Amino acid sequence: MTDTYLNLVNTGFTKTLAQRLGLPRPAVLRRHRPGDPLVTGPVLVVHDAGSQAEADALAEQLLGWDLDVHRHGNRDDRFGAILVVLTGAQAPADLGAPLLTTGGVLRGLAPGGRVVTVSRAPGDAAPAVAAARQGIDGVLRSLAKELRRGATGNGIVLGDGVEIDAPSVAGTLRFLLSGRSAFVDGQLLTIGSGAGELPADWERPLEGQVAVVTGAARGIGAEIARTLARDGATVVAVDVPAAGDALAAVANEVHGSALQLDVTREDAAERITEHVRSRHGQLDLVIHNAGILRDKLLANMKPETWDPVLAVNVTAPLRITQALLDGDQLGTAPRVVCLASTSGIAGNRGQTNYAASKAGVIGMVRASASALEGAGGTINAVAPGFIETDMTARIPFATREVARRLNSLQQGGQPRDVAEAIAFLVSPQAGGVNGQVLRVCGQNMVGQ
Template sequence: MPSTAIEKDLVGKVALVTGGSRGIGRACCIALACEDCAIAVNYVRSEKDAEDVVAALRGMGVKARSFQADISKEDQTNVMIEQIMKEFGRVDVLVNNAGITQDKSFRKMTRDLWHKVLVVNLDGAFNVTSGVLDQMCERGWGRIINMTSIVAQMGNFGQSNYAVAKGGLIGFTKALAREVAAKGVTVNAVAPGFIETDMTASVPAETLELVKKLTPMGRLGKPEEVARAVRFLSAPQASFITGQVININGGMYM
């Protein structure tokens, strides 16, 4: 009789998800664990949120551990990568999800707010990717998924710093994809629209209603809908997809 067991695509693989303790990052951890992938959960502030995710992942039967680090700081990132390598021995899938917003109209934007957003969103991706890329290339297999944003593509009032940072991630994605394609490493970006997370929870209700009206599907997205794209891009079936930006925005930007 044919086997009824469902083959998992990422058995034996290890994923590092930055900003993995809540929102889209948490959903990415759960989605990758569905493929029997071991998960390293990076967080910067809430140990409780991170441990809640780890408990959920372990409940799914996968190896998981949380790692605290401010990825915008090279020294902290290097220590984290060293700990992950000691614990898991490798990183096969990197989800550069961690990011922040500091919104102000440009005429009121301070240099500090400008710089803070660029450092976390861009330097963070540089620091973590630098720490894991060589071992991916040496093994001839790797998946890097950068979390960008619809704001990088269409702009948004009060988010010039965020648009620059997330637009930079798109450029980084395409350039790095060309550099490592022959090494068996794919690099792609996922660009969410407005998603139901802590970040959008702080947006005024009237603004969210306007967002829904501007979205052909008439609603905000869910973190799980973003995570499904990350799950697919991480799988062997996505081996011929690289340098691409996958839009998940309900049709708000086409």
């Protein structure tokens, strides 16, 4: 679906008119294209007094990616990204100097620029340390709302015992700096102690992996299949028999295979396993994307509008994932990603059933993290906000326009934005990200 207003205020005469009238001008976001630079200019590394060593290590990592790294900046300098290392903060007062230094160069942040903080989780730290570390959460979310011209702000939080040179720290940093995270804003990802490794080829980190994508016939599911295939995976596209033609087209496009299957069937996991074994030999990645809507006010809700939503959106992922784990059907480093929704976090009028199912997905992910870690893998959720799909195209015009402009980036996301987040979470470099919920919503929730 096309955002006509965004196109108008960024092209030709209407762009000039919008500037003269002072109209809101959502930026055209910087999205990933193979061969594009990781960032659009030099990277400034700022740090607090206690994190010199960590800042040096991250600067070396950036230099290894052939980036132009600066350790000092002036108000007139122009940067493609700012990395703010705050791992040494011992009290709230320690945050002032590095953050005010950051503020002094923000006006020079390039369009589509990135601000990334690196900090440590409060955990069982002393009260003053915990206050400083939690304060970074508030700073980052607020700063992300202040950025303009398509720039985003996100954070990396190091869990207990995680060193700055852990592969998942580098992998997450690269994702957040890149155009792959265009619609991820105001989010913090915690890196745990799970194993991860840097790929031999950053453009094809999923080479040799086999991925199952449910609900793959159209929309976000089809884009997930395309993105995983682009990154090197062999894709098994799954959808209901009624979507057979569209499903076959997607499978052919990505040079994968199609499986017509209702995921609510009790033998769904067995059917998936049989197909994968006969065609591809192994199963490494599972993306539970299939989902449905049956919106009604709770006062008007009936079993026929409640039950199918829960069955498809949360019961099927629960059953399939557990069966794959119990049957030892996953590879040595399995990755599972489930589609949640911001409706499952903040709720939405007329969506009690949908919100229950998507909040249930988040509960499933958090509760299943230890089991997947025990199997050498991870499970995470992606929670999209307003995404430009056929479904949102059916929303009444005025409501749709308001929904588009409510987030910090003042626009809807694209299916590829969701797909990019999933591709990161199933990659080898995300092995330390487990039990997390990554929102792909342009920061569309108050305070978050």
